[in-house]
Amino acid sequence: MQKxxxxxxxxxxETLAALREHPLLKKRSKEGWQRHELFNQxxxxxxxxxxxxxxxxxLRRDGDSYIQTLxxxxxxxxxxxxxxxxxxxxxxxxxxxxxxxxxxxxAALAGLDKQLLKPIFSTDFVREKTDIAWGRGKAKVVVxxxxxxxxxxxGQQEEEICELELxxxxxxxxxxxxxxxxxxxxxxxxxxxxxxxxxGYRLHDAASYALALPVxxxxxxxxxxxxxxxxxxxxxxxxxxLAEQYRFNGHWxxxxxxxxxxxxxxxxxxxxxxxxxxxxxxxxRECLDALxxxxxxxSNAGLQxxxxxxxxxxxxxEELAQxxxxxxxxxxxxxxxxxxxxxxxxxxxxRLGKAELGKWLPRMLAEExxxxxxxxxxxxxxxxxxxxxxxxxxxxWLQLARNVLDLPETDRLYGELSxxxxxxxxxxxxxxxxxxxxxxxxxxxxxxxxx
Numbered sequence: 001m002q003k004x005x006x007x008x009x010x011x012x013x014e015t016l017a018a019l020r021e022h023p024l025l026k027k028r029s030k031e032g033w034q035r036h037e038l039f040n041q042x043x044x045x046x047x048x049x050x051x052x053x054x055x056x057x058x059l060r061r062d063g064d065s066y067i068q069t070l071x072x073x074x075x076x077x078x079x080x081x082x083x084x085x086x087x088x089x090x091x092x093x094x095x096x097x098x099x100x101x102x103x104x105x106x107a108a109l110a111g112l113d114k115q116l117l118k119p120i121f122s123t124d125f126v127r128e129k130t131d132i133a134w135g136r137g138k139a140k141v142v143v144x145x146x147x148x149x150x151x152x153x154x155g156q157q158e159e160e161i162c163e164l165e166l167x168x169x170x171x172x173x174x175x176x177x178x179x180x181x182x183x184x185x186x187x188x189x190x191x192x193x194x195x196x197x198x199x200g201y202r203l204h205d206a207a208s209y210a211l212a213l214p215v216x217x218x219x220x221x222x223x224x225x226x227x228x229x230x231x232x233x234x235x236x237x238x239x240x241x242l243a244e245q246y247r248f249n250g251h252w253x254x255x256x257x258x259x260x261x262x263x264x265x266x267x268x269x270x271x272x273x274x275x276x277x278x279x280x281x282x283x284x285r286e287c288l289d290a291l292x293x294x295x296x297x298x299s300n301a302g303l304q305x306x307x308x309x310x311x312x313x314x315x316x317x318e319e320l321a322q323x324x325x326x327x328x329x330x331x332x333x334x335x336x337x338x339x340x341x342x343x344x345x346x347x348x349x350x351r352l353g354k355a356e357l358g359k360w361l362p363r364m365l366a367e368e369x370x371x372x373x374x375x376x377x378x379x380x381x382x383x384x385x386x387x388x389x390x391x392x393x394x395x396x397w398l399q400l401a402r403n404v405l406d407l408p409e410t411d412r413l414y415g416e417l418s419x420x421x422x423x424x425x426x427x428x429x430x431x432x433x434x435x436x437x438x439x440x441x442x443x444x445x446x447x448x449x450x451x
Contacts, residue, residue, distance in 0.1 A: 009180060033147075036128075043117040044117065118196060144165075150197045185327060188321055193240055194241075220358025267395070284332055368390050
């Protein structure tokens with residue numbers, strides 16, 4: 001068994017051509033590009049038991065060699081994945097179920113008759129690859145760079161494969177993100193948290209690609225730094241998966257959710273004060289503001305306008321054809337992995353970062369709720385939209401960290417505050433906004449937050 005650490009980046013044919021000649025790769029490559037035609041058949045049961053247990057079984061032909069591979073789903077964070085992998089070289093192009101012993105085979109599949117495994121889909125592509133190496137401090141980094149071009153075929157359906165794959169051979173995982181971020185500085189490379197196997201299953205069933213990552217299980221005793229990092233990874237990872245699925249099928253609700261996750265990430269960045277100094281997040285905030293400035297108005301307009309919804313997939317394709325989205329995704333991933341915000345903060349920021357979440361969060365909610373001054377808006381309703389960013393900071397924590405709050409009816413508070421936010425954002429009637437503001441203000445839980 002070996003552990004596979006890699007990052008996949010969706011590309012275009014033009015981008016693959018540019019990568020072959022990229023100065024950074026040329027400088028670090030010793031041997032140049034090697035070309036392989038790879039033919040891959042994936043196996044599963046009729047009931048898709050392997051897919052349900054997050055494993056993929058593949059038989060690959062590479063020239064005259066046949067390789068049987070079993071991969072676990074492992075863990076994936078914003079496109080950077082780690083998986084366990086078992087390889088067996090075979091003498092003939094036939095699956096060998098006898099290799100699938102208890103050492104690698106999931107216990108949950110112990111009762112499955114391996115003789116019933118059959119071909120489900122194929123992924124055939126040309127891979128051009130090279131190993132690159134460089135020094136990172138005192139350590140050496142070795143990465144296999146692969147340019148894959150081909151297609152996934154499942155029955156009568158198919159999808160193009162056009163991607164850059166970076167696999168770590170030696171060094172720290174951060175080196176992969178550093179390399180990817182450098183390449184994405186001027187090339188449209190989109191972090192793609194979906195394997196070739198998942199694409200094949202998605203062709204069978206579009207809903208098989210799980211969009212929502214598990215919400216982090218926060219603890220009242222954990223430091224704010226850890227809670228902030230977990231939530232930011234969660235929102236970033238979800239936004240990347242939503243972007244991939246919207247690119248694939250163009251379903252409008254996916255775009256709305258993508259915009260919402262970006263807005264939540266922006267609110268999270270602005271919610272923790274000196275624990276994450278503004279200077280440390282300046283580049284990320286500016287890019288998020290630019291993305292939201294372009295896409296939030298479209299998302300809001302599309303709720304009522306069919307023509308906006310129809311035009312959105314082409315506009316989104318144009319977005320992905322530019323470096324902005326990939327550059328932001330990779331820069332944010334690297335920023336989170338390094339926890340860069342802690343490098344230059346002052347002593348108060350260090351204390352905040354180390355504060356227990358269960359003590360910090362009620363104080364933050366109280367400060368934001370007090371500053372909203374809801375009763376004062378009964379006669380000045382036109383000023384209330386200025387509080388939208390403050391509401392979003394409240395909402396992101398109420399949604400994702402409510403389990404650490406010792407408050408009654410936090411679910412109801414989240415629901416009623418969300419209604420107020422939506423009516424303000426979508427220019428609801430003044431009487432409805434006033435009534436909803438009053439509803440929030442008179443909630444018992446809101447009064448307890450203010451105390």
